[in-house]
Amino acid sequence: MSIELIGRHEKDSRACRDAVAGNLEKLMDSDPTVCYIDCDLAGCINTKKLIAKYPDRAFEAGIAEANAAGIAAGLAATGKKVFMHSFGTFASRRCYDQIYMSAAYAGLSVRVLGSDAGVTAAYNGGTHMPLEDAAMYMSIPGATVLDPADFDQLAALTNALAEREGVSYTRFIRKGVIRVYGEGSEFEIGKGVVLHESDKDVCAVIASGLMLDEALKAWEALAAEGIAVRVIDMFTWKPLDEDLVEKAARETGAIVTAENHNVTCGLGSAVANCLARKCPTPQEFVGVQDRFGQVGPQDFLMDEYGLRAANIVAAVKKVLGRK
């Protein structure tokens, strides 16, 4: 695993969906067992070209996510490496039992891609805003759950997923996002990435996805006040990098988690579960506080749900008071 941290808070001109679409195309070019199923949302992530190029193994299942998931499982039983896509809400809630039983329980590998993670569903509103999608997949034994932060991380993980056994769920952002990593950065599923650390750290901020850049901004703001914190990119929510979490807790003595998801059942909960067993530590949870989604521009939603660097800064100060 080698990474280049850019972290200048600059928006990437490349849309994340092209990291998925481009790498899926390369995978399909090189491996005739790779299959792709979409549920009438291929146009939203630029994968129509896969359907045009490989019509026998890249196809539309229509607006029928549950059926698509069952088809994915059956395809997997014939040795195919199957990816399937819908919006995060429908790639989780509308096909959960099919993924759970026909795929996971049956020991078949299906790679589910859920677009518009959390508040990035913005103008599509509450009905389309997945704040529990990762939770659903985390409750499947042996599943892999990923929340990548930017284009290059998503590109690397898309490639890694092809060889990953079991059910996986990747929640991603369609649009261009703040760039965190340099091109060619490498990531290992199940291993968190430490982005800032020092022996003066008094707290560790564990974040991923949309919240990673906010965590980096919070690190700067806190540093300016003389407060040193560790910043960890925990892009794999499951299996959790428990060694890294435990080490951060032992060395800093306080934890803040930050997620673009409901805090009652996501990254923060997984971290708390780990710490309760291995190293009970004061923890604060930045994320959506057990609320439904709603419609509006993403900036408004990030303010509305407290998904800002300022919220992380406040959470760090609060948790320091509990040490």
Next chain:
Amino acid sequence: MKALNERDLKILAAEIRLETLKVIHSLGFGHVGGSMDLADLMAVLYGAVMRYDPKNPRWEDRDWLVLSKGHSGPVAYATFGLMGFYPMEEAYTLNKPHTRFPSHTDRQLTPGVDLTTGSLGQGVSSAMGAAVGNKIDGRDNHVFVVVGDGEADEGQVWEALHFASAKKLDNVVVFIDNNGYQLDGPTSAILDHGDLAGKAAAFGLYTQQVDGHDVAAIYHAIENACAHKGAPSCIVLNTCKGKGATFAESSHAHSSQPTEEQWQEALAASEKALEAVKKEAM
């Protein structure tokens, strides 16, 4: 049902189209295609067929409307505004922070919306629940539900139709907005339905198929449907996705983000169309 006044319904449909455009223009982009094609149906329902009280949207004896294809919200917001459920201008806050007018219809936010939709397929089932509930209460009202042809990919749609016909829910009329398009393109290319009307009939629904832009044809089909006892009804509406929006009518685009110039052109054309039907001597 009121007596058919074709000219009034055409005028209302043109007003609904214009207001639908204005609602979406207030944000600048949105689901134009699947909203505009329902204007004629909405005009017939709210201008002649349905029983409702704009001052008491939850009136128990009202007829219900469920837009199962919830992304058509704007056409409902335009219709309800014109019918006096709220001042029309309020709907020009579509998708803005804290709006009562979200892209997908929400019963907790918008007066006039009976059931929350957005995840396709679900509104058809909840409409059947409302139909059963109204029957239990001995009401003689109807539940009207609008399903997209793309939406009909969802197995849940057919589970709901199966249920409705097994339970003889003759207080239900299911409209299928047969515009031939879904999000990724033509319905025939994504997952061909074959004969949708034939399928609905095979599921036991009293089924008719009409031009979805002919208000008189829609009116008569609903009249037949409501008179038909012992089975739920289905009316397949042959429509044009984007009807009456200059920038969407030929592309049948699912969502549109036209330039301001294109918006002005569309709004002007829509106003002209309204003036034209007003002048039409019947």
